[in-house]
Amino acid sequence: MDRKQCCVKLSVQPSRGLMDEKFIVLVQNALPGSQLTIRALHRCEDGHSWEAFGHYTADTIGTINVSDDPSIGGTYSGVEQMGLLWSFRPIPGSKPGLRMRKKNIQTPMEVTISVYQGHQTEGFADLVPLSGVVVERWYMAPGVRRIPVTEGGLTAALFLPSGPGPFPGLLDLWGGGGQLVEYRAALLASHGFASMAIDYLTAKITMETGKMVDNQYFETAYRVLQQHPQVCGSKIAMIGLSFGTSITLKMAVYSEVIKLSAAVCISGSHVQPVDGSVEEILRFFQKNGDKTRFSEKNEVIWRDLLLPIPTDPSLKVNVGRLQCPLLLVVGEDDQNWPAQESALDIKEMMARAGNSHLLTVLSYPNAGHLIEPPYTTHARSSTFKTIEIEEKVMCLWGGQMVEHSRAQEDAWKKILVFLRENLYGGRNPTSFSHL
Amino acid sequence: MTQVVPPILSVTPSRALVDEKFKVLVENLPPGCPVTVRSLHQSEDKHDWEAYGHYISDHSGVVSVSEDLSYGGTYTGKEPMGLLWSMRPVPGSRPGLRLRKMNVCTPMLVTISVHSGHEGFRDKAPLASVLTERWYMAPGIQRISINEQGVQGTLFIPPGPGPFPGLLDMWGGGGGLLEYRAALLASHGYVSLALDYLGFDQESENLELKYFETAFNIIKDHPQVMPDRVGIFGLSLGSLVAVTLAAYSTITKVGPCLSARVNEDNQVIWKDVGLEFITDPSNIVGRINCPTLLVNGCDDQNWPTVETAEDVARLMREAGKEHLLSRLAYPDTGHLIEPPFSPHFRATTFVIRSSKEKVILLWGGQTKPHSDAQEDSWRKILSFLQFHLYCGPSLKAKI
Numbered sequence: 001m002d003r004k005q006c007c008v009k010l011s012v013q014p015s016r017g018l019m020d021e022k023f024i025v026l027v028q029n030a031l032p033g034s035q036l037t038i039r040a041l042h043r044c045e046d047g048h049s050w051e052a053f054g055h056y057t058a059d060t061i062g063t064i065n066v067s068d069d070p071s072i073g074g075t076y077s078g079v080e081q082m083g084l085l086w087s088f089r090p091i092p093g094s095k096p097g098l099r100m101r102k103k104n105i106q107t108p109m110e111v112t113i114s115v116y117q118g119h120q121t122e123g124f125a126d127l128v129p130l131s132g133v134v135v136e137r138w139y140m141a142p143g144v145r146r147i148p149v150t151e152g153g154l155t156a157a158l159f160l161p162s163g164p165g166p167f168p169g170l171l172d173l174w175g176g177g178g179q180l181v182e183y184r185a186a187l188l189a190s191h192g193f194a195s196m197a198i199d200y201l202t203a204k205i206t207m208e209t210g211k212m213v214d215n216q217y218f219e220t221a222y223r224v225l226q227q228h229p230q231v232c233g234s235k236i237a238m239i240g241l242s243f244g245t246s247i248t249l250k251m252a253v254y255s256e257v258i259k260l261s262a263a264v265c266i267s268g269s270h271v272q273p274v275d276g277s278v279e280e281i282l283r284f285f286q287k288n289g290d291k292t293r294f295s296e297k298n299e300v301i302w303r304d305l306l307l308p309i310p311t312d313p314s315l316k317v318n319v320g321r322l323q324c325p326l327l328l329v330v331g332e333d334d335q336n337w338p339a340q341e342s343a344l345d346i347k348e349m350m351a352r353a354g355n356s357h358l359l360t361v362l363s364y365p366n367a368g369h370l371i372e373p374p375y376t377t378h379a380r381s382s383t384f385k386t387i388e389i390e391e392k393v394m395c396l397w398g399g400q401m402v403e404h405s406r407a408q409e410d411a412w413k414k415i416l417v418f419l420r421e422n423l424y425g426g427r428n429p430t431s432f433s434h435l
Numbered sequence: 436m437t438q439v440v441p442p443i444l445s446v447t448p449s450r451a452l453v454d455e456k457f458k459v460l461v462e463n464l465p466p467g468c469p470v471t472v473r474s475l476h477q478s479e480d481k482h483d484w485e486a487y488g489h490y491i492s493d494h495s496g497v498v499s500v501s502e503d504l505s506y507g508g509t510y511t512g513k514e515p516m517g518l519l520w521s522m523r524p525v526p527g528s529r530p531g532l533r534l535r536k537m538n539v540c541t542p543m544l545v546t547i548s549v550h551s552g553h554e555g556f557r558d559k560a561p562l563a564s565v566l567t568e569r570w571y572m573a574p575g576i577q578r579i580s581i582n583e584q585g586v587q588g589t590l591f592i593p594p595g596p597g598p599f600p601g602l603l604d605m606w607g608g609g610g611g612l613l614e615y616r617a618a619l620l621a622s623h624g625y626v627s628l629a630l631d632y633l634g635f636d637q638e639s640e641n642l643e644l645k646y647f648e649t650a651f652n653i654i655k656d657h658p659q660v661m662p663d664r665v666g667i668f669g670l671s672l673g674s675l676v677a678v679t680l681a682a683y684s685t686i687t688k689v690g691p692c693l694s695a696r697v698n699e700d701n702q703v704i705w706k707d708v709g710l711e712f713i714t715d716p717s718n719i720v721g722r723i724n725c726p727t728l729l730v731n732g733c734d735d736q737n738w739p740t741v742e743t744a745e746d747v748a749r750l751m752r753e754a755g756k757e758h759l760l761s762r763l764a765y766p767d768t769g770h771l772i773e774p775p776f777s778p779h780f781r782a783t784t785f786v787i788r789s790s791k792e793k794v795i796l797l798w799g800g801q802t803k804p805h806s807d808a809q810e811d812s813w814r815k816i817l818s819f820l821q822f823h824l825y826c827g828p829s830l831k832a833k834i
Contacts, residue, residue: 007825009624015573016450029825132595134575141449143566163564192443424463
């Protein structure tokens with residue numbers, strides 16, 4: 001019998017958290033043994049609505065604790081403390097190929113979490129929940145400052161942690177989609193790193209002159225960061241994803257100016273014309289465009305463009321010359337870049353050169369290309385526009401939702417520990433234990 | 436280009452409700468290093484408040500305020516929240532200050548910093564600092580100004596469909612409108628009305644009573660409130676009002692009308708009741724028909740609360756209502772029992788309504804026991820409210 005319950009109490013702790021912090025979702029005062037659905041709803045900046053939900057059964061005292069109790073259906077199942085965030089999907093009727101990304105990181109992501117009678121799977125908009133709360137998820141901790149950077153023709157944003165400093169620095173690069181993507185840098189600043197997110201494909205200078213930036217652009221970014229009074233100039237690292245990895249490896253090995261204390265390379269490769277500018281590297285990829293494949297759903301698979309991994313040394317960054325610790329993060333189901341094959345080759349090259357003690361590889365089965373901060377919604381594919389092609393394509397990134405989400409959570413923790421050890425010194429940081 | 440990497444300070448969570456605990460951790464210090472962890476807050480009226488504890492890092496260069504002992508400062512011993520409840524005006528401030536937040540839509544900003552050494556720690560710049568936010572309002576709460584039927588106040592409605600239990604929240608003889616407790620109660624799931632009442636003129640008692648009845652009805656009649664689950668929360672003079680309201684008001688009287696149901700389930704909280712103004716206390720107290728929680732500090736220098744509480748217990752016993760009464764009495768605790776981690780004020784300036792005279796009023800209490808009482812009583816109050824307003828059956832049998 002489905003008697004309407006009253007006074008069901010829902011609480012989420014903390015109600016305001018950072019994007020990588022866990023929360024505890026608790027339902028109390030429900031009818032013992034009753035079936036309930038806990039649902040999260042989020043309307044993102046571009047107006048699309050996303051939902052996630054789990055099916056639960058209240059225990060003998062009418063309580064559900066999402067951290068301890070299993071979901072037996074919905075967008076996630078099993079005991080999944082953060083399932084209500086990482087299993088988000090567009091609500092029925094949404095257009096395909098969406099990806100959830102926050103542009104304005106100075107405001108929080110607002111998620112409404114509600115509890116409904118019964119095990120519901122659709123039509124939530126027509127149902128009245130028993131209870132609901134609003135939860136804020138922030139990329140920026142209080143006191144973190146965002147400073148736009150235009151010095152030296154840069155299009156960048158520097159995020160400074162709160163306090164006097166000085167802080168170790170971080171250069172943060174994304175991939176072939178361009179734009180100034182700030183959220184990871186903001187989150188890293190919230191963990192004590194002065195992080196500069198850099199737009200290097202659609203920078204103002206490129207949009208105005210039509211010319212791509214060269215190696216000097218990155219060296220300028222490094223200098224600006226290094227010379228900042230609140231940055232510890234001898235402790236600067238670089239983090240890159242996708243094409244950002246190509247830049248990071250190139251700078252780490254070949255730049256006379258950039259001296260990195262550590263490098264983090266996610267979902268990328270060392271394969272590139274070694275003496276190439278950004279433009280030349282892109283053209284090299286384009287040249288192999290005929291190796292593009294398509295999935296049964298007609299999604300674009302670009303991982304073959306750099307395969308097979310060349311043996312010609314002029315086509316690979318000479319990682320044997322690397323002098324700083326390198327953390328490689330690889331999704332084994334990456335359909336966009338041959339990250340796994342590249343990682344294996346990098347390992348071999350470094351073993352031969354005798355610097356493999358610098359290398360750590362995190363390889364995740366069934367994780368895809370977009371290994372983002374934890375609880376970021378997994379997109380197996382999405383519409384994508386690189387700077388080279390005019391129209392948007394449906395790009396296959398890869399990954400299975402559950403394993404990909406676990407990979408994000410695990411990789412982030414390890415990235416933070418890696419950065420902490422190499423930039424701050426000291427081991428076993430306890431302040432990440434709540435993540 | 437600077438070379439030295441500083442210690443790492445973190446406060447988790449960095450954004451929290453004012454009654455939530457945080458963990459303050461310092462890492463990357465040299466081992467066995469004496470440091471001072473300090474909190475600093477600038478109030479809305481531009482006074483600086485601080486608290487601090489002296490610590491020594493362990494072999495791995497860590498200081499954990501939740502786990503380690505403070506050797507001195509504004510608090511000692513193992514005190515995870517000492518950096519908040521032991522706050523006091525910085526040296527050089529004028530006496531009699533009181534810390535209260537008027538704008539509840541913004542958080543209280545507290546800077547936590549770590550300094551080298553113990554004595555004279557203020558002489559040097561901090562090694563690291565972080566900002567933390569303490570909120571009275573959870574996300575999604577609606578704040579609505581009320582100015583209807585002659586009643587003035589602010590209504591706070593929790594997010595969600597409701598319906599919710601309701602609370603009428605009343606402060607003391609200082610007058611004015613203080614919203615923070617109502618906002619915090621809404622953050623715990625109650626539609627709360629912070630009531631503005633400017634002085635209580637005992638001569639026109641009945642007229643004033645009507646004001647409170649109207650306010651009570653505004654809550655009760657709100658579409659998102661369960662009309663049979665409305666309570667009253669009063670501090671100081673507010674609790675006196677609460678008592679009177681519960682006892683005398685026609686809306687709480689037993690009778691053959693619809694409001695009879697209302698009577699059984701009103702919940703009352705008294706705090707620090709002084710019954711001197713009531714000519715016949717037994718008449719009032721004996722008429723209370725709902726569960727009542729009485730909270731008082733044994734070192735209350737403002738009202739004779741210990742004696743009063745005894746009187747109340749006796750009167751209720753005589754009226755056969757003893758089973759409705761719960762009492763919390765705290766040793767070395769003063770009059771101003773506020774939400775947890777609020778700084779303690781033994782005495783502050785106070786403006787007497789009638790004469791506009793500024794005096795220093797002694798509230799009483801010793802900081803540590805008073806702060807413990809605030810933390811303990813708040814948890815018990817929330818538990819009391821949850822039990823009677825959330826869990827209890829909506830219709831009780833009449834006694």
